[in-house]
Every structure is written in C-alpha cells, then in structure tokens.
Amino acid sequence: MSATVTERAGGGARGVVGTRMLRREDPALLSGEAQFVHDLSVPGALHLSVVRSPHAHARVLEVDLSAARECPGVVAAFSGRDLLGEWAAPMPCAWPVTADMQTPTHYPVALDEACYVGDAVAVVLAESAAQAQDAAASVSVSYEVLPAAVDLADAASDRVLAHDASETNRAYIWELAPDAAAVERAFAEAAVTVSERYVQQRLIPAAMEPRGVCVVPQPFGGDFTVYSSTQIPHILRTMLGITAGVPEGRLRVVAPSVGGGFGSKLNVYAEELLCLALARRMRRPVRWTEERSEAAQATIQGRGQIQQIELAADAEGHVQAVRVHLVADMGAYLQLVTPGIPILGAFLYHGVYDVPAYSFTCTGVFTNKTPTDAYRGAGRPEATYAIERAMDALARRIGVDPAEVRRRNFIAKDKFPYASSGGLLFDSGDYDAALAGALELADYEGLRAEQAQRRAQGSAKLLGIGLSSYVEMCGLAPSRVLASLNYAAGGWEAATVRMLPTGKVQVVSGSSPHGQGHETSWSMIVADKLGVSPEDVDVLHSDTAVSPFGLDTYGSRSLSVGGTAIAMAADRVVDKARLLAAHRLEVAPEDLDLEAGTFSVRGTPSRAVALGELAFAAFTAHDLPDGMEPNLEAQATYDPENFTFPFGTHVAVVEIDSDTGRVDLVRYVAVDDCGNQVNPLIVEGQVHGGIAQGVAQAMWEEAAYDEAGNILTTSFADYLVPAASELPSFTLGHTVTPSPSNPLGVKGIGEAGTIASTPAVVNAVVDALAHLGVHSMEMPVTPERVWRAVDAARRTPTGGTS
Amino acid sequence: MKVTVTVNGRAETHDVETRTLLVYFLREACGLTGTNVGCDTTSCGACTVLLNGESVKSCTVLAAQADGQEVTTIEGLAKPDGTFHPVQQAFHEHHALQCGYCTPGMVMAITSLLKEHPNPTEAEVREGLEGNLCRCTGYHNIVKAALAAAGSTELVS
Ligand code: FES
Numbered sequence: 010m011s012a013t014v015t016e017r018a019g020g021g022a023r024g025v026v027g028t029r030m031l032r033r034e035d036p037a038l039l040s041g042e043a044q045f046v047h048d049l050s051v052p053g054a055l056h057l058s059v060v061r062s063p064h065a066h067a068r069v070l071e072v073d074l075s076a077a078r079e080c081p082g083v084v085a086a087f088s089g090r091d092l093l094g095e096w097a098a099p100m101p102c103a104w105p106v107t108a109d110m111q112t113p114t115h116y117p118v119a120l121d122e123a124c125y126v127g128d129a130v131a132v133v134l135a136e137s138a139a140q141a142q143d144a145a146a147s148v149s150v151s152y153e154v155l156p157a158a159v160d161l162a163d164a165a166s167d168r169v170l171a172h173d174a175s176e177t178n179r180a181y182i183w184e185l186a187p188d189a190a191a192v193e194r195a196f197a198e199a200a201v202t203v204s205e206r207y208v209q210q211r212l213i214p215a216a217m218e219p220r221g222v223c224v225v226p227q228p229f230g231g232d233f234t235v236y237s238s239t240q241i242p243h244i245l246r247t248m249l250g251i252t253a254g255v256p257e258g259r260l261r262v263v264a265p266s267v268g269g270g271f272g273s274k275l276n277v278y279a280e281e282l283l284c285l286a287l288a289r290r291m292r293r294p295v296r297w298t299e300e301r302s303e304a305a306q307a308t309i310q311g312r313g314q315i316q317q318i319e320l321a322a323d324a325e326g327h328v329q330a331v332r333v334h335l336v337a338d339m340g341a342y343l344q345l346v347t348p349g350i351p352i353l354g355a356f357l358y359h360g361v362y363d364v365p366a367y368s369f370t371c372t373g374v375f376t377n378k379t380p381t382d383a384y385r386g387a388g389r390p391e392a393t394y395a396i397e398r399a400m401d402a403l404a405r406r407i408g409v410d411p412a413e414v415r416r417r418n419f420i421a422k423d424k425f426p427y428a429s430s431g432g433l434l435f436d437s438g439d440y441d442a443a444l445a446g447a448l449e450l451a452d453y454e455g456l457r458a459e460q461a462q463r464r465a466q467g468s469a470k471l472l473g474i475g476l477s478s479y480v481e482m483c484g485l486a487p488s489r490v491l492a493s494l495n496y497a498a499g500g501w502e503a504a505t506v507r508m509l510p511t512g513k514v515q516v517v518s519g520s521s522p523h524g525q526g527h528e529t530s531w532s533m534i535v536a537d538k539l540g541v542s543p544e545d546v547d548v549l550h551s552d553t554a555v556s557p558f559g560l561d562t563y564g565s566r567s568l569s570v571g572g573t574a575i576a577m578a579a580d581r582v583v584d585k586a587r588l589l590a591a592h593r594l595e596v597a598p599e600d601l602d603l604e605a606g607t608f609s610v611r612g613t614p615s616r617a618v619a620l621g622e623l624a625f626a627a628f629t630a631h632d633l634p635d636g637m638e639p640n641l642e643a644q645a646t647y648d649p650e651n652f653t654f655p656f657g658t659h660v661a662v663v664e665i666d667s668d669t670g671r672v673d674l675v676r677y678v679a680v681d682d683c684g685n686q687v688n689p690l691i692v693e694g695q696v697h698g699g700i701a702q703g704v705a706q707a708m709w710e711e712a713a714y715d716e717a718g719n720i721l722t723t724s725f726a727d728y729l730v731p732a733a734s735e736l737p738s739f740t741l742g743h744t745v746t747p748s749p750s751n752p753l754g755v756k757g758i759g760e761a762g763t764i765a766s767t768p769a770v771v772n773a774v775v776d777a778l779a780h781l782g783v784h785s786m787e788m789p790v791t792p793e794r795v796w797r798a799v800d801a802a803r804r805t806p807t808g809g810t811s
Numbered sequence: 812m813k814v815t816v817t818v819n820g821r822a823e824t825h826d827v828e829t830r831t832l833l834v835y836f837l838r839e840a841c842g843l844t845g846t847n848v849g850c851d852t853t854s855c856g857a858c859t860v861l862l863n864g865e866s867v868k869s870c871t872v873l874a875a876q877a878d879g880q881e882v883t884t885i886e887g888l889a890k891p892d893g894t895f896h897p898v899q900q901a902f903h904e905h906h907a908l909q910c911g912y913c914t915p916g917m918v919m920a921i922t923s924l925l926k927e928h929p930n931p932t933e934a935e936v937r938e939g940l941e942g943n944l945c946r947c948t949g950y951h952n953i954v955k956a957a958l959a960a961a962g963s964t965e966l967v968s
C-alpha cells in the first residue's frame with residue numbers, strides 16, 4: 010500500500026495540503042493551558058446539582074425541598090413544577106421522521122412522571138459543587154413506582170407502556186421501499202436466502218471530558234454567555250433561545266476546549282437549559298459539571314437496535330435483494346435527533362454491494378431508559394454491521410471465501426456514480442482495490458494457511474479472520490435531502506476568510522471541533538489557496554459571537570462541507586485581490602499569476618505585488634478601483650449537492666482460547682479511502698481512534714440494565730472502555746479516490762474506523778469458531794459468551810447454531 | 812485545615828476541608844487546571860500527577876496526605892523557558908493527542924513509566940498505561956510517542 014498521498018487538494022504540488030503537518034492545537038493541550046468548561050474560573054457562580062429519579066418509571070407524588078433548602082451553602086431548590094414557567098417550549102427534537110411521530114413532552118425537570126433512571130426531578134443551587142451535591146441528597150421525593158418497559162423487544166409488544174398517558178410505545182414506523190414488488194420477486198426466485206437477527210447493544214459514548222455547562226449573565230444588559238462542552242454551539246444557541254424563551258441574538262454560546270464528543274455532545278441537554286434558566290432567574294452565573302457515574306444516566310447512549318436482515322441471492326451468491334426490519338430503542342424521550350439516527354443508516358444496509366432490490370423498515374420504540382441519540386457513526390455502523398455479518402453468513406452458506414463473496418457483489422469501479430436501490434447516488438469508489446490492499450497488508454493467504462494448520466493440529470488457540478467492507482455517507486448534508494427526510498434544519502456550512510491590514514489571515518468557520526484538529530487543517534487549506542504560510546493563518550470557531558452562522562461538527566461533515574466553504578471563501582479573497590493587483594500593476598486580471606502569495610505579471614515576473622501589500626492597500630482604501638469596497642474579506646456558505654461516500658476494507662485477526670473463551674485481538678489492518686487527504690497524520694489518528702471504539706463495541710462495551718431498568722454500568726469499572734493493554738497497534742493503508750461531490754475531492758474519515766471495525770471483529774470471532782458449528786454470536790463477545798457457544802456446539806454433534 | 816504542598820517547585824499553602832482531594836487542591840486552590848478529572852472511581856487516569864516523582868491518581872489522594880511533599884503537574888513539566896519535556900515533545904510529533912483531555916494524565920504516567928523502565932517494549936508500555944483511558948486515539952500514537960520518548964528502537968508500525 011502506498012503510504013503517500015497521490016493526489017492533492019487545493020494549492021498544487023508545492024503546498025502544505027497533503028503533508029503531515031503537526032497540529033497547532035497541541036501546545037496548549039500539552040502544557041495544561043487549554044481551558045475546558047470545568048476549568049473556567051467564574052467568580053460568584055452557583056453550582057447546580059440535579060436530583061434524579063432512582064426509578065425507571067414512577068409517578069412523582071411529592072417533592073419536598075425543605076430540608077435541602079436548610080443545608081449549608083444552598084441558595085435555592087426547585088421542583089419541575091416550580092420551573093415550568095421558565096420554559097417557552099418543551100425540550101426540542103429536531104427530527105420528526107414521520108408526520109405522525111409520537112413525541113412525549115419532555116421538560117428539563119420532570120413534572121409528574123419520571124420515565125427513566127436519571128430523569129431529573131428536582132434541582133439544587135449552592136455556593137459550591139460539594140454543597141449542592143450534599144443538599145441534593147436531602148431532597149425527599151415520594152414516588153409511586155409504575156411498571157417499566159425495559160427490554161426493547163418486550164417494549165415493542167406494548168405489554169408495558171413507557172409513558173403512562175400514551176397508548177403505544179411506538180414512536181414511528183419509517184419505511185424505505187422504492188420497489189417493494191421487486192424485493193418480493195427476488196426472494197421468491199432466490200436460490201439461497203439468508204435471514205439473520207442481530208442485537209446492537211446500547212453503548213455509553215464516554216467522551217473523556219464529562220459534560221459541563223456554565224452560563225454567565227452579562228452585566229450590561231440581558232445577555233447570557235453560555236459555555237458548554239458541546240459539539241454544536243450554533244444549533245444549541247437557536248434551541249436554547251426557543252426553549253428558554255430568550256431572543257436568540259441575546260445568547261452567545263461558546264464551546265471552549267471540548268474533550269471529545271462522539272455524538273454525545275451533539276444535543277440540547279436539560280442541564281444546558283437549566284443553567285440558562287436558573288442564571289436568568291437568580292441573576293448569577295450558574296454552572297454544572299457532570300459526574301462520570303451521572304453520565305451513564307444523563308448523557309445519551311448510542312445504538313440500541315434489534316436488526317432483522319434477509320438476503321436473497323442466486324446460487325453463486327450474487328445478492329439480488331436485501332430486506333431489513335429494525336426495531337430501534339428511542340429510550341424514554343426523543344432528544345435532539347433520536348428518531349433520525351436509525352434513518353441515517355437506512356440507505357446503507359446493502360453496503361458496498363450492487364443489490365438491485367432493497368427495502369427497509371424501522372420501528373422506533375420507547376423504553377424507560379436513557380434516551381438514545383447520535384454516537385460515532387450514528388446509524389451507519391449498525392447498517393454496516395448487519396450487512397457485513399450477513400455477507401459472511403452467505404459465504405458460509407454457499408461455501409466460498411468471505412473475500413470472494415464480497416468481490417462477486419461489489420459495485421464495480423466503472424459503475425460510479427452509482428444510483429443505489431436505496432435511492433442514493435454513490436459518488437466514487439474502487440472497492441476491489443481497498444479489499445485487495447487490505448488482504449495483502451494482512452497476508453490473508455498466510456493467515457488462512459495458519460488457520461488451517463492450527464485446526465488440523467487441534468490447537469486450543471483458534472485463529473479467526475474477519476473482513477468488513479464498508480461504505481458510509483458523510484458530509485451531512487444536502488439541505489434538500491434533509492428536507493425530504495423532515496429534518497428541521499439544513500446541512501450547509503459557513504466560512505469567512507479575511508486578510509488583516511498586516512497581511513495576516515483570519516479564517517472563521519461554523520464547524521466546531523472537539524479533537525479533530527480543525528485549526529491545523531483549515532490553516533493548511535487557506536495557506537495553499539493564498540500562498541501564505543500556515544503560521545500566518547489564524548482560525549476562529551466555536552463561538553457564536555465570532556462565527557454567527559454555522560451548523561457545527563458531526564457526521565464527518567467538517568472537512569467536506571465546512572472545508573469546502575473555507576476554500577470557496579479563500580477563492581473569493583483571491584479573486585478580489587486579483588482585481589486590486591491588476592489595478593495597481595495596470596494589467597488585465599487574467600494576465601496575473603498568483604504564486605507563493607504574490608501576484609506577478611505573466612512574462613514579466615519583476616512586476617509583482619504581494620498579497621500582504623494588497624491587504625494593506627484594501628484596508629487604507631486610498632487607491633481602489635472604482636466601485637471596489639475596502640478590505641479583503643469574503644464569506645461563503647456551501648450547501649453540498651450530494652453526500653460523500655468514503656469506503657474501505659478492514660481485516661481483524663483474533664485468537665481465541667477455546668478452553669476459556671478468551672478472545673484476543675492480535676492484528677488489525679485497515680485500508681480506508683476518504684478521497685483526498687488534507688493531513689494524513691490527522692486522518693490516521695481518526696482511523697486509530699475509530700477502530701478502537703468499534704472494537705470496543707464488539708468485545709467489551711455494553712450499557713447494561715437490570716429488569717427494573719437500573720443501569721448497572723455506571724463507572725469505568727463496569728463499563729469497559731478499553732485501555733492500551735487490551736488493544737494492538739494497527740496497520741493502516743489507504744487508497745485515494747477523490748470525491749466528485751466537492752471541489753476539494755475529500756470525503757470524511759471521522760467515523761470510518763468505528764463503522765468498519767465492529768463487524769470485522771465479530772466476523773473474526775465467528776470465523777474462528779465456525780468449524781465447530783458456531784454461527785451466531787452476540788456482542789460484546791465476552792469470554793463467557795464464546796465459551797458457552799463453543800460448549801453448546803460441542804454438545805450438538807451436528808453443530809450449528811444458525 | 813492548612814496544607815502545604817510544593818507544587819512544581821513552589822510552596823503552596825491553602826486552607827482546605829479535610830475531605831479535599833489532591834486534584835481539587837491543585838485545580839481550585841492552586842488554580843492549576845491542567846490536571847483533569849474524568850471519573851469518580853479512580854479508573855481513568857486523567858488526574859495523574861507525580862507525587863515525589865512517582866505517578867499517582869490525584870483523585871485518590873487527599874490533599875492532607877500530600878502535606879509537606881512534592882507534586883509535579885503538567886504545568887510544571889516543561890523547562891522554565893517553555894521547552895517541552897521529551898514526552899510532551901513526542902506527543903506533539905507523533906500526534907498522540909486529539910481532544911487532549913486524557914493528555915496531561917497520559918504524559919505524567921508515561922514520564923513516570925519511563926523513569927522506571929527507560930527502555931520499555933511496546934507490551935510494557937501498554938501494560939504500564941493500563942490505568943489511563945483515552946477515548947480518541949486508540950492508543951496507537953500514544954504508545955508510539957512513549958517509545959519515541961524512550962529513544963526505544965522498537966518501532967510501532
Ligand atoms: S479522575 Fe482520577 S482516575 Fe479518573
């Protein structure tokens with residue numbers, strides 16, 4: 010695999026785009042200077058503590074705050090009813106996926122009914138965090154415990170209702186069946202069918218920085234500055250305004266350093282609303298920092314689906330149709346984009362395969378558990394998991410190698426742009442090349458030979474090799490497509506590029522990073538466009554006062570949408586500078602070349618003017634062409650025409666101790682194609698982290714609940730986020746297939762690792778055990794599960810659990 | 812109670828509650844917010860500092876227990892002129908941080924680890940970092956940076 014980038018975006022061969030530039034974000038983070046919300050020193054701030062329901066479902070009969078109000082340092086305490094007047098609207102859900110979707114009313118503090126363990130029932134404000142917590146323990150709430158809908162399949166049956174007043178737990182049924190008859194026909198005519206059921210366990214996102222909020226009323230007027238550990242300062246500002254009834258222009262939202270998000274900070278949370286409303290009510294700053302054990306209840310969770318996937322294929326394993334039925338766990342309420350998460354995967358359950366007929370149905374179901382919402386990949390990992398495991402099942406059924414069954418079904422390179430049976434236009438791809446690259450890097454033939462040898466020798470150390478070929482849709486999103494999906498906002502991104510009088514450059518972006526290295530990447534793009542050094546480019550973001558327009562960071566959108574807006578704005582600055590240069594050099598604009606930050610007259614390079622000089626001239630405005638406005642500044646807002654479609658193949662190699670069930674991930678190879686790469690160092694980092702998160706779902710992580718709806722995994726002692734000792738180093742390769750969807754030719758890489766790795770690992774585990782007759786395996790693949798599966802297969806001489 | 816700790820070479824004396832943890836002594840009394848808090852069960856290592864040169868999770872130590880002792884935090888690791896410690900430098904060069912939240916703890920843990928094992932293998936680094944969680948990097952580049960800082964010849968792909 011080539012380790013170099015073969016195509017560059019932007020400014021040509023001598024630019025910095027495509028190089029492994031070290032991150033400018035690092036020094037502040039490495040020296041401890043970076044400020045996360047919890048680090049902000051805010052004199053006079055009150056500390057919020059939230060009293061949460063210990064019951065999954067209960068009527069709140071009485072909230073007695075008298076003892077809490079007497080505690081040292083306590084300034085105020087409120088029940089849900091006390092605060093009802095603060096809200097202009099209930100908490101927002103921005104994605105009513107169907108017209109008849111059921112949306113339970115959701116207030117930051119519950120009024121009469123608590124619907125999950127962790128649902129807020131009262132709040133306390135005190136002078137210190139410790140005092141607030143101590144006092145919260147003296148709030149006494151009387152409950153009438155109600156039956157709880159905990160298990161997803163059971164909840165779907167409506168045996169127990171998650172909301173007392175509703176008639177069904179069903180939130181919605183969403184269907185995608187462009188040609189249902191074709192699907193039926195394909196199944197009727199199929200030589201081989203595969204029908205599989207998978208469970209996507211709930212996951213806790215576990216960004217290392219817990220959430221934090223601090224709202225500061227400004228002294229000179231009714232304005233509020235909201236500091237939040239959020240991925241979405243812009244969306245948050247709008248939603249806070251609507252929900253708390255504050256004119257949006259009077260809110261400034263700042264996301265300072267944010268310690269990871271992975272979708273969990275792509276939301277509008279009760280605590281954000283509470284800090285704002287209480288700062289308004291008390292006329293003092295109010296802050297809250299989440300405890301880790303609180304996060305297990307109070308922060309959204311990911312996944313939570315039961316998947317039924319069926320394939321119809323001919324005798325050679327060419328898939329003719331894919332049919333999917335999902336049951337998706339909404340949790341107790343619809344948070345910002347809860348109902349839309351499964352829909353983000355709806356178009357991708359046929360994966361990288363050329364499947365003529367396709368249908369998908371999803372039923373969203375309420376349970377008495379923490380709401381679900383976006384978690385790294387959001388819908389797409391679930392889709393990839395289902396199709397990639399089903400393809401392995403198909404390979405076993407027809408007795409061909411998993412690599413071969415994939416090759417037989419790939420969308421061929423020459424079919425792009427490819428109109429999928431799900432209704433998307435896949436922009437570009439070369440799936441064979443990524444698979445071939447991954448097999449070569451992994452020494453697939455060698456691994457298969459070793460596996461055969463170990464089996465022949467009856468070794469207790471079983472070797473399993475798992476493949477996963479994926480495609481995802483990134484670059485969220487074309488606004489018109491979002492409209493067709495009933496999403497309440499658009500998918501554009503805004504940027505400003507301005508040259509300051511000294512020749513330095515400021516870039517303002519509406520994307521909002523939390524570890525992705527945007528400042529470095531944006532400075533590289535603009536440096537190449539303007540021909541200046543990246544050190545001369547400052548990047549501003551994550552503050553709605555500095556960057557009034559933006560749609561923030563999620564869905565691997567920042568580069569393909571936000572980066573494109575930046576490139577467009579930079580082009581506009583160059584266009585204007587060119588007119589000014591032409592005026593000063595008295596030539597036609599087309600006769601000028603821009604090279605290394607200087608416009609020179611073609612053929613007479615000594616006649617030249619540097620961009621810095623032009624910036625100063627545009628600032629003084631003493632001698633501008635007629636009609637030209639002063640200053641070199643341009644804005645651009647980019648609304649993508651299409652999604653981008655990154656792809657690749659990953660190979661996981663596991664070793665299983667058949668006596669103990671212990672699974673070790675011994676090797677991991679990833680070949681990804683995210684189109685052109687702006688900074689391969691950052692790309693690789695994204696892939697590494699994504700792989701670890703996806704592997705974690707396969708092997709260790711599960712937000713576990715007991716039958717009463719109590720979450721059992723509230724600490725890192727129970728919720729097993731992997732440590733370095735549990736993972737190997739990864740082997741990466743890549744191919745470069747530029748995206749035609751945007752001028753940078755980029756696709757996105759933030760979620761690829763997570764999307765690909767979960768099925769690769771579980772396929773490897775099943776592959777290791779298949780010869781024993783084990784064909785199904787639930788996640789996480791704990792030693793106990795593996796041991797039981799092996800044991801069961803051994804007791805059934807004919808084998809087979811599928 | 813009054814507690815005096817030499818933090819990054821400077822005597823810091825503050826009146827604190829007996830239950831005050833060292834991490835809050837550092838963050839709130841000394842104003843050194845580089846040391847982060849990532850959990851409440853001593854599982855994540857975000858709060859790792861050096862106590863008399865050895866790494867400890869500062870959320871498991873009472874400020875009172877550190878009375879009269881020496882603590883080094885991330886703020887005190889670089890030279891006074893700002894030149895990074897080799898571990899900080901290696902983190903930068905090998906892209907061993909993304910959001911940076913686990914980073915101060917990781918850097919302190921590795922600094923201590925390398926003092927004990929100046930030439931660790933990859934496996935020793937991975938075992939040695941068992942108590943420090945990172946959600947962003949998948950550890951690949953953290954391990955690489957640790958080995959690079961050790962001047963180790965064992966390469967990670
Ligand atoms: S904060 Fe100390 S170990 Fe997590």
Ligand code: FES
Pocket residue numbers: 217268269524907908909910911912913914944945946947948
């Ligand atoms: S860099 Fe984000 S948690 Fe480690």
